[in-house]
Amino acid sequence: MSAYASRTLDDIAEVIRHADGECVFLIGAGASKSAGIPLANGLLAEIERDFPRAYARARDKSYNSVMAELTSAQRSKLLSRHMEQAKVNWAHLALAQMFHLRKIDRILTVNFDPLIMRACSMVGEFPAVYDLAVAQEFKPARIAPRSVFYLNGQHTGFTILNADAELQAHRQRLQQIVANTGTHRIWVVLGYSGAADPLLDVLAEVPVFDNGLYWIGSRAQPSQIVIDKLLSNPEKQAYFHGGLHADDFLKGLAQKLDCFPPPLLSRPFEHIEKIIAHIDFDTGGDEGRTAHAELRRQIADSRARHDDQSVDLMALLMAGKLEQLLREFAGLSHPTERQRTVAAWALLRQGRLLEDEASQLAHSDSNQAQLKWTQAAQKYGAALHIKPDMYEALSHWGEDLAHAAQALAASDPAAAQAKWELAHEKFASAHEIMPDNHLVLQRWGYALQAQGQALAATAAPQALQKWQLAQDKFRQALNSAPDFAPAALALMHSLLQQAGLAPAHSAELRAAARAAGEQAEQIKRGSASLALARLYAQDGELNSCLRALEQAEQSGQDGQVQALLHEASFQELMASLLRQANWEPARSAELRATAIAAAELAEQIQSGSASLTLARLYAQSGEADSCMRALEQALQNGQGEQVQALLHEAQFQNLRKHADFAAWLAQRGMN
Incomplete structure (x- = not known):
């Protein structure tokens, strides 16, 4: 993985504290996940279940491609049923309070949900709101000093953009808002993968963020695409902070900036009094004045009954x-x-x-x-x-x-x-x-599992006993919380470890592990994709392995996928497939097509990782143009000597008769 610079939460708090409010937050789906709005993988699972024919039509199973197969009404209905039930989470509440206390002055969101606006209203902030998906013109002079921008539309708006063609057509508008927001502001990017729209490319076009860009990730490491486009160039002054989900990061940042908790939570009666202070009760005549007096009496009575000291302690806890x-x-x-x-x-x-x-x-x-x-x-x-x-x-x-x-x-x-x-x-x-608490059971299972690992080398029977106890805890956790994917994934890993220490029962245990992994994947797409891909590769099931790798890539695990592609089990699976193609002429075309699909996926995930393999496969199939592209990619990745050696193999001799291929060789002095 390429080098990049990191910053801590304290570092980010320090620069915002001294920025005089000139700070912009760009938020993505990760900011709304805990509020009950699923990420792209969750929505894809719903589409596959409810609209299987539309899902099957998609040219690939990426979010944008699948969404493009739905009508605009179907997309709106799919999103609305989640957004209408979503509740404001800690992340949006903390962000709104920082906005209210002038620590930031602009929020950009690629989400369609109304959570940031609901949170702002809860803390008494009512910023200007702009929907760029329906804006006919972009007028910088008319933008309010403190504002929220919906970059791709709102779920209740006339337009929501989530298909490739729509988003690419929207690129110029994104360039305008990024330029208008400017590099004089601190940029904080949170909960945004950069995979589903052109915005990451637009940010990558900025030569330098003068006051820094801070990319916040829930995982410990950024994705390779973010490293390549933003973080690897030190001149951009873009930094990474990982390992915290949106709620924890924003609450922690707001605490360090003395912005949390908001009065709604720490001083609820004062907060209500401030709200009703904006109401002119006299306009309601005698009824209005009576209602005002009754409200004030109720607030006074509640305050008298309430334990103010407990409220103070709770405020300190939340702060x-x-x-x-x-x-x-x-x-x-x-x-x-x-x-x-x-x-x-x-x-x-x-x-x-x-x-x-x-x-x-x-x-x-x-x-x-x-x-x-x-x-x-x-x-x-x-x-x-x-x-x-x-x-x-x-x-x-x-x-x-x-x-x-x-x-x-x-x-x-x-x-x-x-x-x-x-x-x-x-x-x-x-x-x-x-x-019945599943977290207690899960932690207990992890402890038993780790104890078994420590015993495995010197006391195998005791290790097996601990692992079996761990598996019992993971199963109990799943019984208590059937939608708790980590328990199913932990059960899978435990069964695989046991299979390694109990060869007589290996087949049975591996089958149980596969079932547990597939259960985890069914609960939450992407949660067990890598583990399943490795298991499928070890069992010689290339198609299943490819599907699992694609799912892992769509879940933002491209770095881990790259590592898996270089593991011995995957490499041996590819070699075995090609040997089988030579041994079974009747299935040769089918098997080579499968091998090409596998190598193309590897190349898509990591450019240059399978260029030589693809060149050989394309040559065997007589695909000169594809072979040239693969060889060109290999040359760009510094594999010139391997390309020269490859060109002497028998399958390339027929391609030399192809005029374009011969010209390509001559141009590069490889005759």
Whole structure:
């Protein structure tokens, strides 16, 4: 993967703090995912289910191609049923509050949903709104200083753009808004893949972002397309921050900028009073004045009954001011149950932060990492002292011990095993309090799985026992939450590990693993695509492998797909297919077509990765033009010596009789 520069959350907060409000956020589908609006893969699954003929017609199974096969009314209905039910999430609320407090001055969205506008209204912000999909002209002088732009339309608007032809025709308008937004602003791009419209290419045309562009990703690494087009060129001043979903990133950023929580959550009565202050009750005559008096009485009564100190503690918790919260709690002589709950959550949050620090230190300073895990355990213990039935603290304590054990497994196996056993005690206590909680069961399963891995080399029977217990936990998690894809994926990996240690039952276990992976994929497209592709390749099923790789690529896992294409199992599958084509003349054309499809997919994912293979296949099929393109790509990737060697193979001799191919060879001095 190419080099790129990274920035931390603190780095981004610092530059925004000193930008005098000149900051633009570009948000994509990832910002709305937790609100209940599916990503492209989820929508594709719905189209395949509800409109199978339209899905089959699409030239490829990308979002834009499939959407192009639906009518505009069908697209609108598909999107609207999700958007009308979606709720404002933490991400939009935090973004709206930063907008309201003048930390940013413009929001661009490629989404069709109304969530950012709903969130703005909740915090008392009512910006100008522009829909570029229906704008007949672009008039920069008429743009309000603080504004929201729907770049590709709104779900209730006259036009929504989500087919390739529509989006390409819209490119000039995107260039205008990017130019108007300018590079004097800080750019923050969040929840946007760059795969479904020309906007990434438009951003790539900008020579330099003078105040920086910060690309925020939920995964630890950016996609290769974003690296190639934006991040790999240091002169652009574009940076990456990964590993946080939209809710966590925006809440964390808003906290660091003292913008969270909004008064709606921390001071609800004051917030209501500010809202009704904008109403002229006198215009309602006696009824209006009576209604005003009644509202004020109800607010006063509610405020008198409410525990203001608990509200203050909750506001501090949401603001991330944990030390201040715990100091104030310690000063209470007779804390209420609500106050005790808030303080327990503050301690749990501190434990989680210490766990994160430990994980970052695990590979560089094991002693400091163990210290952080111990400190985290103390926080969970303190939370349970305040609130003994807090199963969440027990569950995280178990996870903390399991992580510490895993880090010790190589250097001190006995100490590691002791920590794992303590972890199981914590999980068991959490499970007793909350027996149907799938997250407790999932974490417990992960701990058992890791313990089994540590035992595998020296105590195979015990390892198998731990893995079987882990599988039981993953199955229980799925029973409690049937749509929880991580449990099915974890079950698949556990069964495959067991198959490696129990060869007598390998076929049975691999079949069960495949079923678990396919269940995960059915629950959430892309969740198990890579694991399934590897399994299919090992089992010699190229077509299934290709479908899984395509799904993984569509899910934004192109970097992992590239790595898998170079694995021995995939390479051997390709070689086996070509040998089979030579051995079975009757199926030669069919098998070569399959091999070409596989190599073209590899080339599509990583240019140059299969150029030589494709050239050989095209030569065998007599496709001179395609062969020349593949050879040209190989030359561009610095494979000149391999091309020269390839041209001496027998299948290229017939192509030399082709006039265009002969001319191409002569032009490059390869006669």
